[in-house]
Amino acid sequence: MDETSGQGRATLVRNGVEFAERDVVLLREIGETGSVARASSNLGRSRARDLSRIETLESAFGDLVERYRGGSDGGGSRLTKNAIQLVNQYERLQVVLSATARVPETVLEGTVETVTGELADVTTGIGTVRGLHDGAEPGDHVQIRIGADSITVLEPAADPDPDSTSARNRLSGTIDGIDRGKTVFTVRVDVDGTGFRALVTKDSADRLALVEGRDVVITWKATATWLAHEI
CATH class of the missing domain: 1.10.10.10 (Winged helix-like DNA-binding domain superfamily/Winged helix DNA-binding domain)
Known part of the structure; x- marks a missing residue:
């Protein structure tokens, strides 16, 4: 990662x-x-x-x-x-x-499991992740790039059923740090040893009472996930 x-x-x-x-x-x-x-x-x-x-x-x-x-x-x-x-x-x-050049990213590595239209399911060390691909095929080794601005941080109790939301990717983790800006915080979330970055407004961070050590769920849409593969 x-x-x-x-x-x-x-x-x-x-x-x-x-x-x-x-x-x-x-x-x-x-x-x-x-x-x-x-x-x-x-x-x-x-x-x-x-x-x-x-x-x-x-x-x-x-x-x-x-x-x-x-x-x-x-x-x-x-x-x-x-x-x-x-x-x-x-x-x-x-x-x-270029569009995401100034936004922190989480970069994972994995192997394409299945391809359905423009979307691919990728097996990674922390589970299956779904994202947009450009010609990927089952068995391809890929990088999965997830912008911090596309990740939503939720309380575990508020975690929606995956079939009730368009955010098909979701993982449980623990906050291991928060970088506080004036109005936007960068929340660092550890998921089984893999670090994610999520951008959260100060108001949302206060409302969710986000603090280091708290268990959370992170979700993001497959259409906000880009696969770059070794073609």
Whole structure:
């Protein structure tokens, strides 16, 4: 488990090879110029190194750049459908990270158990968690990212039946610390050794009498849970 805050950059990983922003920039430029050589020149990079990087990426992610000959321009390079999908996936992940860049996150790791439409059930060390996925399949290893602003803290006695609420994820834990701001508190909740962060207004914290050592229940919606997997 880890918790993060601050500006984040997306990274997709397969077989130990990372696909990051630098690679997205290269593929975009190849798509626009129709040439690896022109793309490298425009970006001030080495063509040989870019070709080597493309080979490394293709060894993990599949064909990304298609070379062709002939035509009025004598040939060139174009992105494959796979490359376009990969760039789109990266950009969608980056949008999510940018939107939550200043919100503390809880990050879990687990294995996809089942997939139903846009949602996946993931087995973790603290139970099954449900969240939105982008092409995950059963057996995939994923990270589960939960923003502190999406978690609701409840008294155990007020814990609703899971079938009566849209917050399908719920866990029991104990408050192990509270960082008090002027109007918003960050409540730290321990769930079987895993730390969660939840943002709670001062009024709500006072109303719930939240103090260190108190047992609570945390809930959050599956649609507020993002799965980032090693594809």
